[in-house]
Amino acid sequence: MRFIIIDGLDGAGKDTHANLVRDRYLKRGGSVVLRSHPENDNTFGIKAKNSLLGEGKLNYIKASIYYAFDVIRSVRKYHGKSDTLIVVRYLMGVAYLPLPLAKLFYKFFSTVLPTSEYMFFLDVEPEESLKRLSKRNETEMFENLDDLVKVREKALKLANNWNIINTCQPIKDVQKQIEKILDTLDNGKDKNTSGFISNQNQN
DSSP, X not given: OEEEEEEESTTSOHHHHHHHHHHHHHHTTOOEEEEESSOSSSHXXXXXXXXXXXXXXXXXXXXXXXXXXXXXXXXXXXXXXXXXXXXXXXXXXXXXXXXXXXXXXXXXXXXXXXXXXXXXXXXXXXXXXHHHHTTSSOOXXXXXXXXXXXXXXXXXXXXXXXXXXXXXXXXXXXXXXXXXXXXXXXXXXXXXXXXXXXXXXXX
């Protein structure tokens, strides 16, 4: 099974490129499950989304907790159920926490949750992120320049073993870079049985 993680700042193009990756494997005849968190098909995802639209520290904590349960639910429910599982917004949600806590929770979640070589962090300049977010109808907490700058800085420190892609470029150019990495990984995966890696062995 191929496990693909697409994460990054708000407005980085995560869903856009996740859908393009899904189309890639569907065109090749494979089965694909795509999960983009927070999802609206379960209580955890709905509550996480509602909390993100709120304000204050309580909503901040609630959003983080519900978001984590939403992700865990997706992994437990859909792991091993298709040729390819694509998860959008996975580990980098911890970057919204203070850095010491972010490092701690990242270490914890990347140990108890599966990871793989197919981990993409879509990076975008905070100013460009804010510009893209301004076109949306809803505004979530953290969707302001100061928070975007801080979250990006923390996320890049956590993503040192990810495939980091600059998405300030045109969508077509970004997808070409992603496709090139996928081609390389897929060719290597053909020689193995799984796209997963064990973090217990890594750390």
